[in-house]
Amino acid sequence: MRTLITALILTAAASGAQDIKFPASFDKLAEKAEDVVDVNLDANMLGLASQFLSEQKTEERQAKGIVQGLKGIYVRSFEFSQEGQYTQADLDEIRAQLRPPEWVSIVNVRSKKEGEKAQIYIKKEGDKVAGLTILAAEPKNLTIVHIVGTINPSDLAKFSGSFGIPNIQMGPAEKEEEKK
């Protein structure tokens, strides 16, 4: 079966901004996936992109404001045609890098019935939020977003407030809930 793979890859000019390393197993996941999004933007590339984001277009203006304080944006998103193409071990390797005291889990939602799990971690440096990582796992979809840099809670609200979706509240860590 032919696979439809869209790989958008920009090699980072200099490493260092990325706080977590994606497992080597992700290369194999990319081969199995029907659709792949692979984004690696370090500070240099974000700076370059910022010059091309237009002040005249709403979405680009908002993006320009958001990326101002950022040092890196890294995304891996896989869409599979069948279930069971990735394992918990693939995710455990990332979770192992998101431990206290540096990283704090602020959202942890799981649905056994639908086989979905989502976690949001933030990295705190003093009073500032210095990183955000989202792990979203569904039976046929796996997405990891890793953002490095200064993000204020208001910036996070802009993330979810921009592009037409409601703001989420940056409250204290939520307990793990099960939806049965």
Add this chain to the structure above:
Amino acid sequence: MSQPAVAEAVAGGVRCLDFEEIMRRNQAMVYSIAYHFVYDRALAEELAQDVFLQLYRSLDKLDSAEHAAHWLRRVTGHRCIDFVRKRRVEKPVDLDAAPEPAAEPRESDPLLRDRLRRLVASLPEKKRLLIILRYQEEMEPEEIARTLRMPARTVRTQLHRTLALLRDKAGRFLGEGTP
């Protein structure tokens, strides 16, 4: 820098086709055809620039602004097809071999536009161009046939078949059932 302009005397009167004016009037059309074809803005600009350079060299063969627009659509389409075939930027996907759609669509997907564009950009070249001319330029099959110098019946059949395949592939994230 002086503005390139070509004035051509035609028997019975003088027609003046101003390159810059024609270029500015049609730049969105040409760029968008190229962009939706290759789904890469930098490549799209490269292609669009080449098309307008070709227009500049061929301006004396065109006799009206409307003729120029028609010429631009055709040349842009052919250039895009040639470009993709030569560079093999993307592997065309045989949608007949596409896997069955997954069970449930994700609700309110803000990436829908990106997904549709990528889907269109993955079509075989000729079919891709038909869809772009139909939905970007809102051309009727007969107009498309005249532009591409194809039989109208062939254009209708290919459009119908390509849309059915797109509906099948896109159905899962449009929330539509397979007809």
Add this chain to the structure above:
Amino acid sequence: MNRLDDELREALRREEPPEGFAERVLARAAAEPDRQGWWAWLSALFRMPRVRWVAVTAALFLAVLSGLEYQRQQRLLAEGERAKEQVLLALRITANELQQVHHKVQGLNLSR
């Protein structure tokens, strides 16, 4: 008219090219040589006194340099546009995932 038609029209809507596109095209058009003048130019070249050969060589050298500079700028433009698209895509994915989590959390809160 079904949803696919609407979404295709929306997805394939015309867009303006990047800023400065028209100027770049005009610059390239202005640099186009006059085809009819090639032979006349070539034959005149061989009749030039030596000192003018130097001037012509210098002019050619500058033309090559500006061509290289043009290519460098085109590469930078291409890279910048790609980086911009990547940023927008990454932020859309992030926003989408946050929305999904938000819906799940809201759903849990309502079911308590």
